[in-house]
Amino acid sequence: xxxxxxxxxxxxxxxxxxxxxxxxxxxxxxxxxxxxxxxxxxxxxxxxxxxxxxxxxxxxxxxxxxxxxxxxxxxxxxxxxxxxxxxxxxxxxxxxxxxxxxxxxxxxxxxxxxxxxxxxxxxxxxxxxxxxxxxxxxxxxxxxxxxxxxxxxxxxxxxxxxxxxxxxxxxxxxxxxxxxxxxxxxxxxxxxxxxxxxxxxxxxxxxxxxxxxxxxxxxxxxxxxxxxxxxxxxxxxxxxxxxxxxxxxxxxxxxxxxxxxxxxxxxxxxxxxxxxxxxxxxxxxxxxxxxxxxxxxxxxxxxxxxxxxxxxxxxxxxxxxxxxxxxxxxxxxxxxxxxxxxxxxxxxxxxxxxxxxxxxxxxxxxxxxxxxxxxxxxxxxxxxxxxxxxxxxxxxxxxxxxxxxxxxxxxxxxxxxxxxxxxxxxxx
Amino acid sequence: xxxxxxxxxxxxxxxxxxxxxxxxxxxxxxxxxxxxxxxxxxxxxxxxxxxxxxxxxxxxxxxxxxxxxxxxxxxxxxxxxxxxxxxxxxxxxxxxxxxxxxxxxxxxxxxxxxxxxxxxxxxxxxxxxxxxxxxxxxxxxxxxxxxxxxxxxxxxxxxxxxxxxxxxxx
Numbered sequence: 001x002x003x004x005x006x007x008x009x010x011x012x013x014x015x016x017x018x019x020x021x022x023x024x025x026x027x028x029x030x031x032x033x034x035x036x037x038x039x040x041x042x043x044x045x046x047x048x049x050x051x052x053x054x055x056x057x058x059x060x061x062x063x064x065x066x067x068x069x070x071x072x073x074x075x076x077x078x079x080x081x082x083x084x085x086x087x088x089x090x091x092x093x094x095x096x097x098x099x100x101x102x103x104x105x106x107x108x109x110x111x112x113x114x115x116x117x118x119x120x121x122x123x124x125x126x127x128x129x130x131x132x133x134x135x136x137x138x139x140x141x142x143x144x145x146x147x148x149x150x151x152x153x154x155x156x157x158x159x160x161x162x163x164x165x166x167x168x169x170x171x172x173x174x175x176x177x178x179x180x181x182x183x184x185x186x187x188x189x190x191x192x193x194x195x196x197x198x199x200x201x202x203x204x205x206x207x208x209x210x211x212x213x214x215x216x217x218x219x220x221x222x223x224x225x226x227x228x229x230x231x232x233x234x235x236x237x238x239x240x241x242x243x244x245x246x247x248x249x250x251x252x253x254x255x256x257x258x259x260x261x262x263x264x265x266x267x268x269x270x271x272x273x274x275x276x277x278x279x280x281x282x283x284x285x286x287x288x289x290x291x292x293x294x295x296x297x298x299x300x301x302x303x304x305x306x307x308x309x310x311x312x313x314x315x316x317x318x319x320x321x322x323x324x325x326x327x328x329x330x331x332x333x334x335x336x337x338x339x340x341x342x343x344x345x346x347x348x349x350x351x352x353x354x355x356x357x358x359x360x361x362x363x364x365x366x367x368x369x370x371x372x373x374x375x376x377x378x379x380x381x382x383x384x385x386x387x388x389x390x391x392x393x394x395x396x397x398x399x400x401x402x403x404x405x406x407x408x409x410x411x412x413x414x415x416x417x418x419x420x421x422x423x424x425x426x427x428x
Numbered sequence: 429x430x431x432x433x434x435x436x437x438x439x440x441x442x443x444x445x446x447x448x449x450x451x452x453x454x455x456x457x458x459x460x461x462x463x464x465x466x467x468x469x470x471x472x473x474x475x476x477x478x479x480x481x482x483x484x485x486x487x488x489x490x491x492x493x494x495x496x497x498x499x500x501x502x503x504x505x506x507x508x509x510x511x512x513x514x515x516x517x518x519x520x521x522x523x524x525x526x527x528x529x530x531x532x533x534x535x536x537x538x539x540x541x542x543x544x545x546x547x548x549x550x551x552x553x554x555x556x557x558x559x560x561x562x563x564x565x566x567x568x569x570x571x572x573x574x575x576x577x578x579x580x581x582x583x584x585x586x587x588x589x590x591x592x593x594x595x596x597x598x
Contacts, residue, residue, distance in 0.1 A: 059465060110547070123547045130554060133547075134499060141496025154493050 018384065018405050025392045030385040031249075032377055032409065042367045050076040050162055050357070053364055057355070058156045060369070061415060063106075065156050066099045066147060067222075067348035068369075071355040074223065076162050078342025079359045085330035088164040091150055094177075094320050095160065096222040096346070097313040098146025101139055103349035104268070104306040104313075107413045108195060109136030112303045115407045116198045132194065135187050139310065142180055146317070149173045163333035174321045181317035188311035189282060195307040196290045203390040204383040204408045205297040209259060210270035211243060211375075212352060213345050220271070220278040220312060222347040228274040229259070230296075237345035240354045244370050255374050263378035266351030267412060268305035269295060283312035299383050302411045306349070338362040348372055350413040373414040383408050439525060443562075444589045446527050447511070450560055454509040456594045457501050460489040461514040461545070467573030468522070468566030471583055472513035474575070475564075478587045483594050498548045502555035509558040512545055513586065515566040515579075522567030523578030525586065530559045562586065 002022050021028040041060055045053045057072045058065040070092055077084060084092075109132060110122040119125040126133055144154045149169045151157025159166045210230035215221025227235045227243055235243055244257040257264075273296060276287050287308050295301040343356040351372025358366040384405045391401045460476025463469045472489070479487035488497040501510060518526045530553060533546050549559040564586070567576035575583070 121544070121547075123544060123550055126547065126550050126554070130551075134551070137495045137499050137551075141493055141499060144493035144496060148493075154491055 018402075018409060020384075020388050020401070020405065022388075022392070027385055027388045027392065030381055030388055030405070032381050032384070042369055045364050045367045048364050049362060050080065050359065050364065053357075053367070054158070054161065057369075060371075063103055064099070064348040064350070064353070064415065066095050066151055066160070067346050067353050068355070069151075069157075069160055070096065070223065071344040071346040071348075071353045072357075073160060073162055074344025074346065075342045075355040075357045076344070076359075078344070079340040079357050080162065080338070080342075081336035081340060082163050082333050084333060085164055087168065087324060087327040087330050088160075090320060090324045090327070091165055091168065092160060092223070093221065094317065094324065095147060095150035095157075097317055097320070098143050098150060100143070100222065100313045100349050101310050102143025102147060103413075104310040105136045105139035105143060105191075107349070108191065108303050108306050108310070109133060111413070112407075112410050113195075115403065115410065116303075135190065139184060139187060139191075142184055145180070146177055149177060161332065163335075164330060165332075168324075168329045171325050174325050178318045178321040181314045181321075185282070185311065185314050188307070188314050189286070192283075192286045192290075192304070192307045192311055195304040196286070198304075200294075200298055200300045201404065201407070202294075202298065203387040203394075203404055204299055205294070206383060206386055207297055208379055208382070209262065209264040210273040210296075211259070211264055211266050212271045212274045213237070213347050215275060215278070218278060220275045220280075224345060227345060227352065229264075230270070230273050237354070238341075238343045240343055240345065240356065240370065244354070244375055246370070246374075255370075256378050257370065257375040258378060263382045264375065265299065265379050265412075266372045266375050267302050268309050268349070269299065269302040270351065271309065271347060272305045279308070279312050281312065281315040283308050283315055286311065299379070299408055300411045302413065306413070335362075350415055351375060371415070373412070376412045376414065380409055380412050380414070440585050440589060443525055443527070443586070444592070447560075447589065447593060450529070450558060451509045451593065451597075452507075453597070454507045454558065455597055456486060456590070457508055457510045458487040458590055458594070459494055459497060459510060459512045459548075460487070461494065461512060462490060463569075466569045466571055468564075468576055468579040469515045469569040470575070471515040471564045471566065471579050472562075474583050475513045475586050475590070478583070479590055479594065482591055483598070486594050486598070487590075494548065498551055502552055502557065507556075509560070510549075510552050511590070512548070512559065512561045514545070514561060514563060515569070516561075516563035518563050518565050520565040521578070522565055522576055523582040524565045525582060526563040526565070528561040528563055533559075533561060 003019060017033045019031045019033055045056055054069060054072060058069045060068050114121050114125050122133055148154045152159035212228055213224030214226045214228045214234060215224045225237050227237055243259050246255045246257055249256055276291055279287050339360050341358045343354060346353050353372055354370040356368040357364055387404045387408050388401055391404050458476050458479050460472035462472040464473050476487045476489035530549050533549050545561060552559050564582050567579060
């Protein structure tokens with residue numbers, strides 16, 4: 001009996017590791033161990049006013065800061081009986097496009113790509129792929145810029161508020177976003193072509209279920225009031241607990257989620273499976289060219305899905321900017337009630353994020369936050385176990401198995417800090 | 429790597445001398461890293477924000493988007509040295525300063541939240557820019573904690589030294 005370990009999974013956010021327990025070549029178990037301590041945010045916001053919650057919630061994560069803020073706003077607005085004005089809704093769409101470009105550019109190029117090209121890190125890749133790394137950083141910079149213009153700051157912006165926006169950006173700032181997004185589209189197309197040209201190992205392949213929001217009006221998007229399941233079902237976001245029955249495991253501080261007792265996937269790949277046919281522009285053309293049945297089985301394709309999605313986000317910005325610029329700045333909408341419940345569901349770059357609130361007399365009675373990584377953890381373990389079994393049966397060396405497992409885990413773009421939390425191979 | 433002497437006046441003179449030995453006649457850029465939500469972890473950001481008020485085109489913090497700033501500086505046609513200021517556990521007394529030169533920067537991993545200092549330094553080096561890291565030893569990185577007195581003194585001292593050097597080279 002022996003253990004194969006990845007003590008500290010690199011190139012993901014947070015402190016975690018992977019343990020594979022082996023009996024000869026038989027894989028007894030594969031666990032994704034979360035070492036980060038629980039952060040108890042849901043307890044911290046109890047008794048707070050909804051507007052104060054928004055000062056705390058984005059601190060869960062500095063990369064999905066706007067997803068957390070937006071999901072909280074959606075849940076709180078429902079609880080308070082607020083219907084946000086059209087311009088605020090469009091601005092929220094724009095900020096989510098910015099966050100998507102910022103996060104997907106970093107994950108695909110600097111975290112995932114080195115594995116495929118045989119480099120230990122993006123730093124090592126720099127000698128041979130300097131242009132690609134710089135292209136990723138340019139995209140990241142622009143994503144950051146869109147986030148800053150819309151939310152007020154690159155990180156933890158406070159401009160999106162319950163009932164609208166504190167301040168709407170100037171037409172000049174919006175026009176700059178429009179021009180720059182146009183300019184960066186060829187870069188994003190090259191990124192899709194690069195990720196489509198990579199060889200995707202097949203060791204992890206297995207059928208799974210995909211979940212994502214159902215963006216309104218049959219369009220692709222990053223927020224919605226119902227959830228699409230790849231088995232054909234559509235569930236109201238308010239019934240999120242039916243989709244994410246949570247449990248606790250002994251090797252991890254992060255909660256786990258199962259759907260109908262089985263693991264499932266959220267993230268860019270899930271969005272492509274559920275909403276890919278709604279894409280337009282060059283993103284639609286490239287999706288049609290590259291999407292195949294393999295995407296339904298192989299989590300590594302989440303990287304290509306993220307690249308296509310980044311392109312769509314850029315292509316979608318100019319029209320959105322025009323719509324926003326054509327509307328007058330609306331007043332902030334006030335609550336119509338102080339007691340109520342609501343669930344916000346948005347697509348953070350790494351998957352569906354739920355914020356549920358129960359309010360009583362204007363104060364938060366309960367808060368429930370379910371992060372994408374917490375939903376993906378069981379699915380990651382399922383695909384890692386298959387990878388370990390198949391690679392060992394193929395007589396792969398321990399280091400090759402470790403890399404194979406890390407590639408699977410990284411493909412999900414996990415945010416362990418948010419989930420509250422990567423390979424050890426243990427032989428028994 | 430250069431550890432500065434502990435007495436405040438000596439440390440200031442030491443830092444100035446060490447920085448000058450790296451910079452020569454180059455333009456100086458400051459990039460401040462850290463998390464101001466976590467007490468002394470925000471030291472680099474506080475240094476950069478203070479210098480930005482004096483030299484908006486030469487000082488940038490994590491709040492400005494570091495990767496984009498690095499790209500912009502790498503494309504400037506000028507001799508420049510970029511100093512990255514960051515709170516780091518360098519096993520010294522709180523508020524102590526350690527100057528780490530490019531060749532001594534260890535390749536720390538990139539995470540979802542931050543691109544590695546080593547990658548930023550490598551991009552700048554490829555563009556012909558010099559890089560060094562000014563590490564400030566934190567006393568506490570408690571969430572929502574206050575800056576500790578020793579680190580506050582060091583922040584003020586580092587700002588004074590850089591203000592003198594940047595001002596003389598604009």
